[in-house]
Amino acid sequence: MKDASCTPATCAPPAKREPLPLGDEEQELADLAKAIAHPARVRILKVLSERNACVCGDIVLEIPLAQSTVSQHLKQLRDAGLIQGEIDGPRVCYCIDPAKLKRLKVLIAGL
Amino acid sequence: MKDASCTPATCAPPAKREPLPLGDEEQELADLAKAIAHPARVRILKVLSERNACVCGDIVLEIPLAQSTVSQHLKQLRDAGLIQGEIDGPRVCYCIDPAKLKRLKVLIAGL
DNA sequence: GTCTTTCATCGTAATAAAACGATGCGCTGT
DNA sequence: ACAGCGCATCGTTTTATTACGATGAAAGAC
Numbered sequence: 001m002k003d004a005s006c007t008p009a010t011c012a013p014p015a016k017r018e019p020l021p022l023g024d025e026e027q028e029l030a031d032l033a034k035a036i037a038h039p040a041r042v043r044i045l046k047v048l049s050e051r052n053a054c055v056c057g058d059i060v061l062e063i064p065l066a067q068s069t070v071s072q073h074l075k076q077l078r079d080a081g082l083i084q085g086e087i088d089g090p091r092v093c094y095c096i097d098p099a100k101l102k103r104l105k106v107l108i109a110g111l
Numbered sequence: 112m113k114d115a116s117c118t119p120a121t122c123a124p125p126a127k128r129e130p131l132p133l134g135d136e137e138q139e140l141a142d143l144a145k146a147i148a149h150p151a152r153v154r155i156l157k158v159l160s161e162r163n164a165c166v167c168g169d170i171v172l173e174i175p176l177a178q179s180t181v182s183q184h185l186k187q188l189r190d191a192g193l194i195q196g197e198i199d200g201p202r203v204c205y206c207i208d209p210a211k212l213k214r215l216k217v218l219i220a221g222l
Numbered sequence: 223g224t225c226t227t228t229c230a231t232c233g234t235a236a237t238a239a240a241a242c243g244a245t246g247c248g249c250t251g252t
Numbered sequence: 253a254c255a256g257c258g259c260a261t262c263g264t265t266t267t268a269t270t271a272c273g274a275t276g277a278a279a280g281a282c
Contacts, residue, residue, distance in 0.1 A: 006165035006197050006206030021175055026150040026157070034148035036222075038240085039137040042144075045222055046137070054117035057258060064132055069241050071260055076239095086117050090249045090258050095117030101222060108219045111147075111156055111212060149270085168228060180271055182230055187269095201228050201279045 029107040032100075035080035040065055041073050045096065048083060054093035140218040143211075146191035151176055152184050156207065159194060165204035 036042055040063050047055060047062050060070045074094065077083045081100040085092045147153055151174050158166060158173050171181045185205065188194045192211040196203045 006195070006204045007199075011162075011165045011167060011204055022150040022154060026153040029153050030148055030150045033144045033153075037141055037145035037148045039133040039141045040240095042137040042140050043133060049222060051122075054122050056122055060259090065240095066242055067259075068243075068261080072240075075260080084117070087248090088118075090251095090256095092259065093117045093122055105219055105222070108216055111160060111216070151270095171229095176270095177272055178229075179231080179273075183270080186230080196229095198229095198278090201226095203229065 025107070029104075032080055032082070032104045032107065035077055035082055036104075038073065040070070041077055044070075044073060044077060044094075045082065045101075048094060048096050054086070054095040056088065056091040056093045059094065136218070140215075143191055143193070143215045143218065146188055146193055147215075149184065151181070152188055155181075155184060155188060155205075156193065156212075159205060159207050165197070165206040167199065167202040167204045170205065 036045065043063055044059055047059055059074070060067050063070050063073075065073075074083070074085070078085060081097055082104070083094050084097050085094045087093075147156065154174055155170055158170055170185070171178050174181050174184075176184075185194070185196070189196060192208055193215070194205050195208050196205045198204075
């Protein structure tokens with residue numbers, strides 16, 4: 001099974017312009033990718049997705065890490081905008097932000 | 112525009128089982144995500160994709176970083192399997208590995 | 223052969239990420 | 253009010269990432 005070997009012939013012409021300073025869209029995708037660049041965070045998203053709704057703090061039960069560590073990962077996902085938390089009495093309910101997740105999918109698909 | 116607010120009511124039942132030890136697929140996605148979790152690497156993929164073929168070492172010209180740094184980023188993409196390099200005389204031609212990129216897209220889409 | 227070009231790698235310094243236990247803060251029961 | 257639960261944050265250590273200049277190795281030109 002021969003996959004895309006890149007022969008010099010297939011090479012495209014070099015650039016003429018300056019190296020643009022790493023645009024916003026590149027940064028956006030990089031940030032979103034970084035948010036899921038850890039198996040624990042992938043697991044969190046998967047859990048939030050399987051239980052189609054939030055699933056409060058027993059996300060911790062799904063992940064073989066200390067509570068404080070899981071909380072940190074949740075924060076990263078929250079900072080990236082991929083999930084959001086809603087305070088419900090003593091607990092906090094998390095759920096996926098579908099718009100942001102969609103945005104990630106679009107950016108990835110555009111590669 | 113009200114987006115997915117997660118009320119406690121929507122919360123799914125808790126888990127019964129043990130915290131599984133962070134599976135292979137989660138790790139795979141995390142690794143691929145990490146590979147693109149930097150704007151320079153996103154840019155590299157974009158360049159390799161726009162010039163539909165390899166574009167050898169003048170990737171460096173497209174990125175406002177030192178040559179050695181770009182080479183490091185290329186290595187990370189190579190280690191992740193997203194790109195591959197082919198030696199062509201004094202230069203090296205890089206191109207996207209479509210299968211691996213597809214794999215990334217599938218995993219992301221599955222979120 | 224030597225010189226040059228092209229890229230990778232080494233060595234290093236600065237910054238960020240990951241993990242944990244301990245602490246703190248806001249609720250909800252009693 | 254007080255105790256307990258649920259979760260976030262603090263403080264710390266360890267490890268990884270990012271970046272650069274300098275050095276090296278391989279191929280082509282002379």
